[in-house]
Amino acid sequence: MAADGAGTGSGAERSPPGAVEAREPSSDSREEARLLREEVLIQREEAHARDLREEKSDRLKNRVSVAAVILTTALSFIGNVKSERSDAASGAGKASEAARQQAAELWSYYQTKIAERASVEIARDRIRLDLSRRGLQRDDPEAKLDAFKLTSYEERLRDFDLETEKVFFRVQELERDQDVRARQAIEPARAAFRYELGSKIITLALILLSVAILSNSEWLLGCGIGLGAAGLLVALNGWFLFF
Amino acid sequence: MRANLLRALLVAGILIDVGFLLINLSPARPHLSARRKAKVVMRASAARVAWVKQNQLDEFGAANDIDFEVVPAKSFEEVLEILRQEKAHPSGILLADIDDELADNARSEGLVRSVQSAASAAELAAMAPTYLPEAMSRATSDGTIWFIPKRALVDVAVWLKPAVEDAYLHWQELRPQIDAALKEANGVGLPASYQLEKSPDHWDTYDLFVAAWTWAHRPAEWAAAPGEAASTAPRMAFRTGNNEDATDDLFGAFFRLGMKVDDPLRLDARPVLDWMQWEALFRKHHLLAPECEKPEGIDSFGVNSLLHERKLAWAPIDQADSLWLHGGARRDGDAGMAGASDLAWSTMPAGASLEMDARREPARAGRSFSLEEVHFWTIPIHAPHPGLAFQLARFLTQTGLHQRETEAVGLLPVRQDLRDEYPVVFRLEWMQQMLDASYRQLDRGSGDLPDEVTDQGLDKQFNALRERVLSAPVEVTAAGVRARVQSFEKEAAHGR
Numbered sequence: 001m002a003a004d005g006a007g008t009g010s011g012a013e014r015s016p017p018g019a020v021e022a023r024e025p026s027s028d029s030r031e032e033a034r035l036l037r038e039e040v041l042i043q044r045e046e047a048h049a050r051d052l053r054e055e056k057s058d059r060l061k062n063r064v065s066v067a068a069v070i071l072t073t074a075l076s077f078i079g080n081v082k083s084e085r086s087d088a089a090s091g092a093g094k095a096s097e098a099a100r101q102q103a104a105e106l107w108s109y110y111q112t113k114i115a116e117r118a119s120v121e122i123a124r125d126r127i128r129l130d131l132s133r134r135g136l137q138r139d140d141p142e143a144k145l146d147a148f149k150l151t152s153y154e155e156r157l158r159d160f161d162l163e164t165e166k167v168f169f170r171v172q173e174l175e176r177d178q179d180v181r182a183r184q185a186i187e188p189a190r191a192a193f194r195y196e197l198g199s200k201i202i203t204l205a206l207i208l209l210s211v212a213i214l215s216n217s218e219w220l221l222g223c224g225i226g227l228g229a230a231g232l233l234v235a236l237n238g239w240f241l242f243f
Numbered sequence: 244m245r246a247n248l249l250r251a252l253l254v255a256g257i258l259i260d261v262g263f264l265l266i267n268l269s270p271a272r273p274h275l276s277a278r279r280k281a282k283v284v285m286r287a288s289a290a291r292v293a294w295v296k297q298n299q300l301d302e303f304g305a306a307n308d309i310d311f312e313v314v315p316a317k318s319f320e321e322v323l324e325i326l327r328q329e330k331a332h333p334s335g336i337l338l339a340d341i342d343d344e345l346a347d348n349a350r351s352e353g354l355v356r357s358v359q360s361a362a363s364a365a366e367l368a369a370m371a372p373t374y375l376p377e378a379m380s381r382a383t384s385d386g387t388i389w390f391i392p393k394r395a396l397v398d399v400a401v402w403l404k405p406a407v408e409d410a411y412l413h414w415q416e417l418r419p420q421i422d423a424a425l426k427e428a429n430g431v432g433l434p435a436s437y438q439l440e441k442s443p444d445h446w447d448t449y450d451l452f453v454a455a456w457t458w459a460h461r462p463a464e465w466a467a468a469p470g471e472a473a474s475t476a477p478r479m480a481f482r483t484g485n486n487e488d489a490t491d492d493l494f495g496a497f498f499r500l501g502m503k504v505d506d507p508l509r510l511d512a513r514p515v516l517d518w519m520q521w522e523a524l525f526r527k528h529h530l531l532a533p534e535c536e537k538p539e540g541i542d543s544f545g546v547n548s549l550l551h552e553r554k555l556a557w558a559p560i561d562q563a564d565s566l567w568l569h570g571g572a573r574r575d576g577d578a579g580m581a582g583a584s585d586l587a588w589s590t591m592p593a594g595a596s597l598e599m600d601a602r603r604e605p606a607r608a609g610r611s612f613s614l615e616e617v618h619f620w621t622i623p624i625h626a627p628h629p630g631l632a633f634q635l636a637r638f639l640t641q642t643g644l645h646q647r648e649t650e651a652v653g654l655l656p657v658r659q660d661l662r663d664e665y666p667v668v669f670r671l672e673w674m675q676q677m678l679d680a681s682y683r684q685l686d687r688g689s690g691d692l693p694d695e696v697t698d699q700g701l702d703k704q705f706n707a708l709r710e711r712v713l714s715a716p717v718e719v720t721a722a723g724v725r726a727r728v729q730s731f732e733k734e735a736a737h738g739r
Contacts, residue, residue, distance in 0.1 A: 066253060080267050081263065172573065172651070191272065236259070
């Protein structure tokens with residue numbers, strides 16, 4: 001516009017009207033045409049640059065979308081499998097705890113039995129001491145009741161021993177179960193931890209991809225894809241448990 | 244180029260998604276590699292091998308994709324021989340157990356590799372405080388950890404409560420005969436202030452003799468089956484003959500009578516003469532079970548069988564045999580002896596010389612002592628996966644499994660945490676009593692059989708000496724026993 005104004009103003013003042021009129025319009029029009037061409041060229045270049053930018057932006061968006069779809073799909077599957085592993089770990093932990101609790105209850109029962117046994121044992125020993133003090137043998141007619149009670153106590157003691165032995169066997173099984181279950185919880189827990197870590201890294205990658213769209217940055221797209229790949233590898237290790 | 248890369252990334256991404264979809268169908272860890280086979284050598288009975296395989300090895304195998312084959316051995320000598328074969332022709336043995344007596348041989352012959360070479364520094368640092376210091380010191384040589392402690396065994400005394408009660412109540416009825424028998428040997432009889440101790444935990448050799456005499460001369464109602472008449476028979480036993488158990492009993496007795504670990508093992512050493520005199524006295528009056536007097540002797544299997552049949556009132560026993568004897572240690576175990584609640588355990592009796600001093604007290608008082616065995620896990624020199632072998636040994640001796648093994652098959656735990664907490668962890672009263680006696684024995688006196696006993700064949704020599712001293716007619720005086728020993732020494736010197 002500045003070139004346009006300078007051309008018309010200065011030419012009209014310096015040239016005589018008759019001689020110049022036939023020549024000046026053609027010069028002006030050429031200039032205008034040149035200027036017009038230049039403007040068109042500039043506009044065309046601008047449009048091309050805009051097209052290029054839009055194309056690049058579209059390509060970026062496409063790539064981000066594809067990466068996001070892949071990562072989101074993986075995230076969804078990882079979420080499921082992580083949840084399954086967590087459940088397995090927690091289930092084994094609960095089974096271990098249940099076995100521990102049941103064993104503890106059985107031990108309480110065992111203690112009660114032992115206390116009962118001790119009272120029967122005292123009663124048996126008292127009869128024996130009494131017989132000894134009176135100088136009587138067990139089969140002495142004078143000690144019939146003592147012998148009767150003594151036999152009964154001895155049988156009860158034998159029964160107590162059998163019962164407590166059974167309780168012990170059960171407790172032994174439960175405590176073994178408790179240990180084995182606790183160990184069984186370790187592997188799924190390790191897997192769940194890795195899936196969890198993988199999920200978090202992938203989520204961070206998705207955030208980076210979102211920022212890549214907003215800032216139209218390919219560099220961030222690269223970072224997002226790299227981080228996403230790392231997250232996928234960590235999550236895959238949740239299955240393989242290499243480390 | 245770039246487009247290709249992007250396409251490849253896209254395809255990889257899709258494949259990974261498909262992969263995760265498939266993982267959802269089977270989330271458990273995949274077993275990608277082929278299952279490996281590994282062998283574990285164990286000196287154990289078939290029942291114990293089955294228990295260890297079912298309760299320990301299978302779990303580790305499932306987690307680590309290994310099929311275990313247990314190679315049973317009857318003795319540690321056989322284990323050593325297997326390790327020699329393995330060195331020459333590796334066959335995939337991952338781990339073997341060996342006792343402390345032969346561990347040095349295995350190490351010096353280069354049959355095994357050190358634990359230190361199979362584990363990281365962090366793993367070793369974590370391992371060391373786990374086990375009892377005395378077990379770790381046996382597992383270490385020249386500052387290098389060679390073995391992983393597996394279990395310990397120590398002999399204690401097992402006895403029947405009604406039998407000891409009977410001896411305590413009635414021994415004085417037999418005091419004149421007991422005195423006379425002792426007088427023949429030491430010229431004095433029982434010590435001036437002698438009374439039979441109420442608890443075998445406080446017994447010495449005199450108490451042992453008095454109890455053995457009483458049992459051998461009184462009908463044992465406690466031994467009779469219901470409806471059966473009580474019989475009179477010797478009710479005490481030691482392991483005798485040419486076997487490892489008998490060697491332990493013989494040398495254990497020397498240590499109880501004052502022998503020190505560093506003392507030279509001379510045939511005419513004072514403790515040897517003292518014990519030979521006691522043995523002669525027991526033999527002359529047939530106070531030990533008849534099986535002990537047979538030329539072939541009796542090993543721990545024989546003694547345990549007599550105990551199981553309730554024919555004995557007192558005998559030495561280790562932890563594994565105690566569990567077998569009592570029964571009630573595991574559901575699928577052998578049935579224990581009838582009336583197992585009568586069993587009790589105590590430390591071995593203290594030694595006391597037959598010879599008296601001027602105050603009519605034993606001239607030489609010893610102490611309670613028992614020989615201790617520590618067994619180790621060892622990694623053969625050509626073990627296919629030494630790191631895995633270390634992990635397996637650590638797995639097998641973790642607290643829970645070590646506790647279960649103690650309860651199920653019997654041993655003296657070598658883990659520090661189990662020793663610290665055994666009254667809490669082992670809640671069966673009889674098992675606690677057995678472990679109480681075992682740990683008390685370690686505190687009162689225990690140690691290793693000197694290496695030269697087996698290395699130089701001293702076990703056979705001392706056993707032959709014993710046979711000479713006990714040959715008829717049995718001479719029970721100190722002078723008579725010394726004369727027998729001297730004649731044996733002369734013959735041995737001529738033989739050399």
